[in-house]
Amino acid sequence: MTMAASPSSLSLLQPLYYNNNNGITSSQPPPPHFISSSSFGRCNVLEFDNGRHSVPVANEPSFPNYIATYSSSSSSKTLFQPSFPSTSDTRLRIFSGTANYGLSQEIACYMGLELGRIKIKRFADGEIYVQLQESVRGCDVFLVQPTCPPANENLMELLIMIDACRRASAKNITAVIPYFGYARADRKTQGRESIAAKLVANLLTEAGANRVLACDLHSGQSMGYFDIPVDHVYGQPVILDYLASKTICSDDLVVVSPDVGGVARARAFAKKLSDAPLAIVDKRRHGHNVAEVMNLIGDVKGKVAVMVDDMIDTAGTISKGAALLHQEGAREVYACSTHAVFSPPAIERLSSGLFQEVIITNTIPVLEQNYFPQLTVLSVANLLGETIWRVHDDCSGGFEPYSSLGID
Numbered sequence: 001m002t003m004a005a006s007p008s009s010l011s012l013l014q015p016l017y018y019n020n021n022n023g024i025t026s027s028q029p030p031p032p033h034f035i036s037s038s039s040f041g042r043c044n045v046l047e048f049d050n051g052r053h054s055v056p057v058a059n060e061p062s063f064p065n066y067i068a069t070y071s072s073s074s075s076s077k078t079l080f081q082p083s084f085p086s087t088s089d090t091r092l093r094i095f096s097g098t099a100n101y102g103l104s105q106e107i108a109c110y111m112g113l114e115l116g117r118i119k120i121k122r123f124a125d126g127e128i129y130v131q132l133q134e135s136v137r138g139c140d141v142f143l144v145q146p147t148c149p150p151a152n153e154n155l156m157e158l159l160i161m162i163d164a165c166r167r168a169s170a171k172n173i174t175a176v177i178p179y180f181g182y183a184r185a186d187r188k189t190q191g192r193e194s195i196a197a198k199l200v201a202n203l204l205t206e207a208g209a210n211r212v213l214a215c216d217l218h219s220g221q222s223m224g225y226f227d228i229p230v231d232h233v234y235g236q237p238v239i240l241d242y243l244a245s246k247t248i249c250s251d252d253l254v255v256v257s258p259d260v261g262g263v264a265r266a267r268a269f270a271k272k273l274s275d276a277p278l279a280i281v282d283k284r285r286h287g288h289n290v291a292e293v294m295n296l297i298g299d300v301k302g303k304v305a306v307m308v309d310d311m312i313d314t315a316g317t318i319s320k321g322a323a324l325l326h327q328e329g330a331r332e333v334y335a336c337s338t339h340a341v342f343s344p345p346a347i348e349r350l351s352s353g354l355f356q357e358v359i360i361t362n363t364i365p366v367l368e369q370n371y372f373p374q375l376t377v378l379s380v381a382n383l384l385g386e387t388i389w390r391v392h393d394d395c396s397g398g399f400e401p402y403s404s405l406g407i408d
Contacts, residue, residue, distance in 0.1 A: 090113070091138065091139045091140055091171070092111075092113065092139070092140050092142070092388075092392050093116045093134075093136050093139045093140070093141045093142070093170075094107065094108050094111070094113055094115055094116060094141075094142045094144065094388070095115065095116040095118050095132070095141065095142070095143050095144070095161065095165075096115050096118070096143075096144050096145070097120065097143065097144065097145030097154065097157050097158060097161060098120055098145075098154075098157065099145050099146050099147070099148055099154040099157070099365070100144070100145070100146050100148070100178065100362070100363075100364065100365045102362070102365060103144065103146075103178060103362050103363070103365070103379070103380075103381055103384075104144040106362075106379055106381030106385075107144060107176075107381045107384050107385045107388070108385075109381070110381050110382050110385035110386075111385045111388065111389060116132070116133075116134055116136070116141075117132070117133035117134050118130065118131070118132055118133055118161075119131045119132075119133055120157065120161075128153075128156060128157050128160050129160075130157070130160045130161050130163075130164045131164065132164055132165065132168055135168070136165055136168050136169070136170040137168065137169040137170070138169065138170075138171045139170055139171060140170075140171060140172045140174075140392050141165045141170040141171075141172065141173050141174065142174045142176050142213075142388050142391075142392075143158065143161050143162060143165065143173065143174070143175055143176060144176040144178070144384075145157065145158040145161065145175070145176070145177065146177055146178040146179035146180075146181075146363055146364055147177060147179065147180060147181030147182070147200075148179045148181065148339075148341065148363075148364040148365075149341065149343070151181040151182065154181070155181060155182075155200065155203075158175060158177075158204075159203060159204070159207045162175060162204070162207040162208045162209050163207050163208055165208070166207070166208030172210045172211065173208055173209050173210050173211075174209070174210065174211040174212070174213055174388075174391060175204055175209045175211070175212050175213070176213045176384060176388065177212060177213065177214045177215075178214075178215045178363035178364070178380065178384065179215070179311075179339045179341075179363045179364050180197075180200075180214045180217055180218075180222070181200070182196040182197050182199075182200045183197055183217055183218035183219065183222055184197075184218050185197050186198075186218065186219050186221060186222050186225075187221075195225075197222050197225055198225040201222070201225035201226045201227075202225075204226075204228075205226065205227055205228055209228060210228060210229075211228055211229045211230070211231065211391065212226060212228065212229070212230045212231070213230075213231045213233070213384070213387060213388070213391065214230060214231070214232055214233075215232075215233050215234070215235050215338065215363055215380060215383075215384065216233075216234055216235050216236070216310050216311075216338040216339065216363070217232055217310075218310055218311070220232070231387060231391060233383060233384070233387050234338075235338035235361045235363065235378075235380050235383065236265075236268075236269060236272075236308075236336075236338065237272075237383070238361060238378050238379075238380055238383060239336045239338075239359055239361070239378060240269070240272050240273065242359060242376070242378055243273065243306065243334075243336070243359075244273075248304055250273070250274035250276065252302075252303050252304045252331070253273055253274070253276040253277075253303065253304055253306060254276060254277050254278070254279050254298065254299070254300050254303045254304070254305050254306070254330075255267075255269050255270035255273060255276050255277070255278055255279070255305075255306050255308060256278075256279045256280070256281060256298075256300065256305045256306065256307045256308070256321065256325065257278070257279070257280045257281065257307075257308065257309075258281050258283070258307055258308075258309050258317050258318050258321045259280075259281060259282075259283050259317060260280060260282065260283075262308065262309055262310070263278075263280060265308060265309075265310065266278060266280075266308045269306075269308045269336075273306070276306075277298065277299070278298060279296060279297060279298025279299070279300055279305070280296070280297040280298060281296055281297075281321040281324060281325075282294045282295050282296070282297060283317060283320070283321070292320070295324075296324055296325070296328050300325050300328050300329065300330040301328060301329035301330070302329060302330075302331055303330060303331060304330070304331055304332045304333075304334070304356075305322075305325045305330040305332070305333045305334070306334045306336060307321060307322065307325075307333065307334065307335045307336065308336050308337075309335075309336075309337045310337065310338055310339060311337055311338065311339035311340075311341055312335070312337045312339070312340055312341060312342065312346060312350070312358075312360070313341040313342075313343050313346065314343050314344070314345065314346050314349075315342075315345075315346035315349040315350050316349070318335050318337075318350075319349040319350065319352070319354055322335065322354040322355060323354060326354065332356040333354060333355050333356060334355065334356055334357050334358075334359065335350070335355050335357075335358045335359065336359045336360075337358075337359070337360050338360070338361050338363060338380075339360075339361070339363050339364055340360040340361075340363075340364050340366055340377075341364060342364075342366065342370055347370050347372060350372065350374070350375070351372035351373070351374060355374050356374070357374050357375075357376055358372075358374050358375050358376065359376045359378065360375070360376070360377055360378070361377065361378050361379065361380045362377050362378070362379050362380065362381075363380060
């Protein structure tokens with residue numbers, strides 16, 4: 001049921017999201033989020049199959065039980081129609097911002113909960129209005145909102161959501177930030193620069209957040225910028241399980257770090273892939289979002305190269321690295337990344353034929369026009385949903401493989 005605005009407010013407000021029985025929906029229906037999974041036992045699954053599928057679907061034991069995926073190169077898709085139980089018996093509440101509503105729905109589906117009812121609007125001058133449509137007094141509240149592009153809009157929306165929950169007497173407020181914007185501004189590389197990551201941490205704390213749950217921070221030291229607890233989970237295990245389901249001989253694999261700064265991440269990734277050998281692309285950066293590849297450290301001739309990074313922004317680093325790997329004799333090149341920022345001209349570079357497959361997660365929503373045949377999107381909803389349960393229940397035992405890659 002759509003909430004109608006009063007005649008006097010129509011000229012002042014530009015409604016972005018209205019509340020209905022399932023939380024918030026767009027004034028235009030949200031784009032369909034197709035995923036294929038064997039793990040969402042709390043959901044009713046409706047399958048669409050017009051041909052072959054690139055990964056096993058429901059109830060096939062070979063598929064890892066906590067991955068949900070959408071492969072744009074496949075014509076087999078699974079649309080989830082959640083069947084929610086009542087939430088009147090729990091003090092756990094999950095609210096979604098407007099940045100990634102599809103992921104929030106998947107998290108709630110995994111947990112067997114409804115998304116909380118919330119109204120988020122934009123005034124005519126661009127200011128953001130937030131009102132909770134249900135009581136959160138004494139509740140454990142989780143706000144799902146990545147600070148992806150437009151970063152400033154989504155960050156401000158998250159801060160106002162936190163403030164609304166604090167003023168509504170929520171017991172605990174956890175900001176669930178699948179993608180933490182400004183994480184790259186984590187240190188001073190030149191004089192008179194700001195450290196925006198610390199500033200954002202201060203803003204979240206002062207707004208009233210009691211805890212932050214983040215996925216694959218750009219650098220571990222960002223956790224130290226917060227004066228509140230930070231739960232840091234990695235999306236790489238989801239990608240690892242997907243790669244393990246592919247028929248690639250372990251003797252042919254080589255894990256490649258696209259730059260020297262990602263060596264620790266790539267080494268930990270390689271250990272999980274049957275202790276695969278490691279190669280490093282040496283690059284020299286001449287400016288922001290501009291990279292130049294110099295040379296390759298390691299042997300990739302005749303091998304399947306798996307490039308690993310935490311994010312793909314303009315894809316300059318990873319595409320130039322892939323071109324170098326092909327020059328050095330690599331048979332195939334896979335790109336794996338948790339966060340798909342995809343700033344122009346990333347799509348043109350990634351779809352140019354350099355990559356056999358580009359594997360990402362849905363921490364950032366991918367626009368429909370940005371899909372290309374080599375793109376595969378894996379869902380981290382189960383990973384975040386399980387973490388939310390364990391934060392709510394004050395336990396962590398048995399979940400350590402998902403929160404650490406053993407980076408040393």
